[in-house]
Amino acid sequence: MYRRDFSGKLEMHCPACGEELQAADVEVFPYCPFCNQALPRDNRLEDFILEPVIRHWIGKNQSLFTH
Numbered sequence: 001m002y003r004r005d006f007s008g009k010l011e012m013h014c015p016a017c018g019e020e021l022q023a024a025d026v027e028v029f030p031y032c033p034f035c036n037q038a039l040p041r042d043n044r045l046e047d048f049i050l051e052p053v054i055r056h057w058i059g060k061n062q063s064l065f066t067h
């Protein structure tokens, strides 16, 4: 259901229909927009939703980590 692509980005696929989901799709309601499968709202889902925010934050604050 979850896997990382070659760049380290976390990807999520619906366990029912296999479509790739975006964080924005499941942020408000944890349902697959393609087949309406309810998704388990667990820590991994939270990570998936938060990851773009965290990656953006790290990118903006890169200087904090490089010295």
Ligand SMILES: [Zn+2]
Binding pocket: 014, 015, 016, 017, 018, 019, 032, 033, 034, 035, 036, 037
């Ligand atoms: Zn689905």
